[in-house]
Amino acid sequence: MKYMSEYRDPELAKQYLEEIKRTVTKPWSIMEVCGGQTHSLVKNGIIEMLPKEVTMIHGPGCPVCVTPLRLIDKAIHLAQQKNVILCSFGDMLRVPGSEKSLLEAKAEGGDIRILYSPLEAVKIAEENPNKEVVFFAVGFETTAPANALSVIHAHRKNLKNYSILASHVLVPPAIKAVINDDESKIDGFLAAGHVCTIMGNSEYYPIANKHNVPIVVTGFEPLDVLQGILMVIRQLENKENKVENQYARIVREEGNPNAQQIIFDVFQTQNQTWRGIGEIPESGYGIKEKYKDFDAIKKFDITIKEAPENPDCISGLIMKGIKKPFECVQFGKKCKPTSPIGAPMVSSEGACAAYYHFSGLIEA
Amino acid sequence: MCLAVPGKIKSIEHLYDGKVRMAKVSFGGIIKEASLEMLPDANIDDYVLVHVGVAISKVDEKEAQKTFKYLEEIGELGELEDVDNYLPKKE
Numbered sequence A: 001m002k003y004m005s006e007y008r009d010p011e012l013a014k015q016y017l018e019e020i021k022r023t024v025t026k027p028w029s030i031m032e033v034c035g036g037q038t039h040s041l042v043k044n045g046i047i048e049m050l051p052k053e054v055t056m057i058h059g060p061g062c063p064v065c066v067t068p069l070r071l072i073d074k075a076i077h078l079a080q081q082k083n084v085i086l087c088s089f090g091d092m093l094r095v096p097g098s099e100k101s102l103l104e105a106k107a108e109g110g111d112i113r114i115l116y117s118p119l120e121a122v123k124i125a126e127e128n129p130n131k132e133v134v135f136f137a138v139g140f141e142t143t144a145p146a147n148a149l150s151v152i153h154a155h156r157k158n159l160k161n162y163s164i165l166a167s168h169v170l171v172p173p174a175i176k177a178v179i180n181d182d183e184s185k186i187d188g189f190l191a192a193g194h195v196c197t198i199m200g201n202s203e204y205y206p207i208a209n210k211h212n213v214p215i216v217v218t219g220f221e222p223l224d225v226l227q228g229i230l231m232v233i234r235q236l237e238n239k240e241n242k243v244e245n246q247y248a249r250i251v252r253e254e255g256n257p258n259a260q261q262i263i264f265d266v267f268q269t270q271n272q273t274w275r276g277i278g279e280i281p282e283s284g285y286g287i288k289e290k291y292k293d294f295d296a297i298k299k300f301d302i303t304i305k306e307a308p309e310n311p312d313c314i315s316g317l318i319m320k321g322i323k324k325p326f327e328c329v330q331f332g333k334k335c336k337p338t339s340p341i342g343a344p345m346v347s348s349e350g351a352c353a354a355y356y357h358f359s360g361l362i363e364a
Numbered sequence B: 001m002c003l004a005v006p007g008k009i010k011s012i013e014h015l016y017d018g019k020v021r022m023a024k025v026s027f028g029g030i031i032k033e034a035s036l037e038m039l040p041d042a043n044i045d046d047y048v049l050v051h052v053g054v055a056i057s058k059v060d061e062k063e064a065q066k067t068f069k070y071l072e073e074i075g076e077l078g079e080l081e082d083v084d085n086y087l088p089k090k091e
């Protein structure tokens, strides 16, 4: 119980673990979709405290990790243009492109700025009327409203020099893709709490029903994750396939309708390529015609070669739950957080980085 | 970048002819701007979860404090501070 001392309520954590042990009678594989949950599971040593019947599979839940290589190359290409200021969330900077990362492009003189919020990028555009300001807008449903708002603000301010390079990924279509992949065998899912804070729970009912899987909307703190796991296991043992909400203190059934309105003012769903996984139907947001002037892909003629992925990186298999990070030959050798080969080694929410940082806690 | 951090609304400013509300939110003393466009009923002294500069949900004070403390303990509040925290650290 060593790591439990860090919890905000170690007694309760212990009780959840004991309840999980009492409830489980057969082996189950449960996928946590959100990288924050992966981080919590690995960092707090929960994986090794779970009974051996319970296998946690780490899903594709890190937008940084699944942003297509080609888009990273495009961002780097834009950042190298003299009149462009490229703005990005910090996590994207070290993600390897086919030749370099944004961080290397920055070292070579590209004007690349790390921002906390896309709304700050709009201010930069206002202050630099002679430059083109491009925000690298990645994220899940949680981040999409902020990215959309930046477009709306720029539109209101009548800015002509602001655009976003958008790469959004959506959780429910990814869950469907994982279920439909013959190689991955997942019995139940922890859905991402903050995604549902925005979108609500309605999209999960048909998935749980059709595919006969329990889905529990879960928070990201250790106690949340433990409780979510317990709720999934109870359902599995009782042969149920319900959508339940572990994170009801934050997530409302209908989500945040104002946020949804802002998203769908600017974006529409479209097919989306996930790095390491491939194209998933209707799993991303593209910019609507009415805001096309704010779409960096349309605004700039970015012609670059299609580049292959590093063949050593098995991130796709990891994100589909087929392999664990330590099964990758490069894990901890050539591939480390300081010299990542694949994106899941970059972000602290990526499965490879989580395993690398806390690998002392995990049995290889 | 996927984190949502709870903070307390200290003041509210109206922009675009009053249509848009921007708040100054205190995260354990660090003040950041956050848009309240997704929470029309949030007011001064309310606690809100903020994700990349946008408040996405109201939370009660107790929950806000617990979550903030947890994020602090696990060292996940770097994104509120200097953006240099994102640059690679030596191992």
Ligand code: SF4
Residues within 6 Å of the ligand: A312, A313, A314, A315, A318, A325, A328, A329, A330, A331, A332, A335, A336, A340, A341, A342, A343, A344, A345, A352
């Ligand atoms: S350890 Fe590195 S190379 Fe291997 S799958 Fe993870 S990111 Fe890719």
